[in-house]
Amino acid sequence: MSLDDAEGVISPEEMQTIKQSLENESLNSAAEKIQKYFDQLDKTVLNMAVTGVSGKGKSTFINTIRGLGDEEEASAPTGETETTMDATPYSHPKFPNIKLWDLPGIGTEKFRPDQYLEQVGFQRYDFFIIISSERFTCNDANLAREIHKMGKHFYFARSKVDESLRAKAVRKNDYNETSTLKLIREDCITGLQKLGVESPRVFLISSFDPEKYDFTLLQEEMEKDLPQEKRHVFLLALPNITESVYQKKKKALQSDIWRVALLSGAAAAVPITGLGFAVDVKVLKREISKYYRAFGLDKASLRSLADRVKVPVEELRKVTKSGIKEDLTDEIVIKMLTKVAGGGLMASKGVASMLPLFGSLASGGIAFCTSYCVLKSCLEELAEDANLVLLRAFPNEAPKGKCV
Ligand SMILES: Nc1nc2c(ncn2[C@@H]2O[C@H](COP(=O)(O)OP(=O)(O)OP(=O)(O)O)[C@@H](O)[C@H]2O)c(=O)[nH]1
Numbered sequence: 282m283s284l285d286d287a288e289g290v291i292s293p294e295e296m297q298t299i300k301q302s303l304e305n306e307s308l309n310s311a312a313e314k315i316q317k318y319f320d321q322l323d324k325t326v327l328n329m330a331v332t333g334v335s336g337k338g339k340s341t342f343i344n345t346i347r348g349l350g351d352e353e354e355a356s357a358p359t360g361e362t363e364t365t366m367d368a369t370p371y372s373h374p375k376f377p378n379i380k381l382w383d384l385p386g387i388g389t390e391k392f393r394p395d396q397y398l399e400q401v402g403f404q405r406y407d408f409f410i411i412i413s414s415e416r417f418t419c420n421d422a423n424l425a426r427e428i429h430k431m432g433k434h435f436y437f438a439r440s441k442v443d444e445s446l447r448a449k450a451v452r453k454n455d456y457n458e459t460s461t462l463k464l465i466r467e468d469c470i471t472g473l474q475k476l477g478v479e480s481p482r483v484f485l486i487s488s489f490d491p492e493k494y495d496f497t498l499l500q501e502e503m504e505k506d507l508p509q510e511k512r513h514v515f516l517l518a519l520p521n522i523t524e525s526v527y528q529k530k531k532k533a534l535q536s537d538i539w540r541v542a543l544l545s546g547a548a549a550a551v552p553i554t555g556l557g558f559a560v561d562v563k564v565l566k567r568e569i570s571k572y573y574r575a576f577g578l579d580k581a582s583l584r585s586l587a588d589r590v591k592v593p594v595e596e597l598r599k600v601t602k603s604g605i606k607e608d609l610t611d612e613i614v615i616k617m618l619t620k621v622a623g624g625g626l627m628a629s630k631g632v633a634s635m636l637p638l639f640g641s642l643a644s645g646g647i648a649f650c651t652s653y654c655v656l657k658s659c660l661e662e663l664a665e666d667a668n669l670v671l672l673r674a675f676p677n678e679a680p681k682g683k684c685v
């Protein structure tokens with residue numbers, strides 16, 4: 282959808298939700314409740330623990346989830362020698378409420394199996410990822426049991442699958458990727474069963490190729506197991522490795538559009554010259570910036586992608602339909618609002634039918650509808666742009682091929 286075409290933008294279900302939220306409420310008190318909802322969302326913290334024996338790929342996995350390479354300034358150090366000695370939190374660079382904890386390997390002299398969870402402060406974590414690049418050990422199995430007893434989720438991730446496949450391919454003439462993956466999985470599962478873990482599930486991953494194997498599946502499982510309020514935060518922070526991640530992000534952001542639109546037209550909104558209604562541009566700008574970050578189109582993400590693929594950042598910007606700028610300014614947002622307000626959109630059926638909800642506050646309704654259209658078209662365009670940028674960055678791979 283473009284800014285020029287917003288017919289039927291509000292679905293009947295959404296209309297119902299908005300009606301309910303405005304029923305028996307003034308615009309201001311509805312906005313107050315919405316503000317509380319966003320404040321709560323901002324405060325939602327997610328702590329993911331990544332554990333396993335030294336050298337199995339914990340820190341590399343963390344960097345991949347954070348959308349970083351190994352060599353970046355904010356990356357968790359990785360390497361062949363033992364590098365993780367204490368529980369170390371790494372905030373997600375774009376969504377700092379998400380923390381990935383790089384835990385030291387269990388079973389070293391400093392971290393004894395029977396005291397491990399206590400020592401690493403198990404209460405703070407929402408879930409655990411137990412990583413191994415071979416069979417899982419007795420320590421891994423014991424750890425899983427203890428985590429389960431505490432009522433928390435854990436996931437077994439078999440890392441470095443790319444390496445294992447490569448090694449097999451060199452050694453075997455009749456090499457077949459699917460059957461090799463099956464063998465690796467079965468080997469891990471029987472190993473864990475022998476160690477007394479009931480119906481274990483193992484995710485085969487490569488942090489170097491997160492778009493392949495079970496990386497996406499693992500993310501989906503983690504998302505499913507999270508309580509609703511944490512799911513939203515988690516989703517936005519996921520690396521953009523598949524089309525389905527984009528779609529989920531888009532859906533999550535879409536569900537908040539009416540709230541942001543209502544908030545931007547309420548309380549402290551400032552009239553904008555030439556528009557004839559009041560909008561809080563900051564509220565819109567904050568939300569659109571969130572879209573940029575979620576889709577990897579913010580300044581830092583684009584720079585880092587450009588560096589990685591050795592393409593000038595301007596080349597990446599050039600392929601976008603929205604013509605994303607280095608910085609999102611108030612002026613850019615006002616331009617979008619003006620375009621929508623002047624484009625005759627208010628006459629469109631879906632949007633116009635919202636106006637009576639605002640009663641005597643007709644300008645509140647117009648502000649709402651205009652902001653709604655701006656956010657919706659921005660979201661659509663940026664989701665599409667993210668794909669275009671990936672195509673430019675990795676011309677020889679499918680758009681879902683790499684993460685931003
Ligand atoms: N091929 C391949 N190598 C990987 C993968 N993940 C990690 N490695 C390599 O394995 C080595 C160890 O990875 P780290 O992430 O430092 O392992 P760690 O578990 O954090 O190790 P400690 O900090 O010592 O506990 C590094 O050389 C990584 O580049 C992967 O998915 N594929």
Ligand SMILES: [Mg+2]
Pocket residue numbers: 339340341358359364365383
């Ligand atoms: Mg490490």
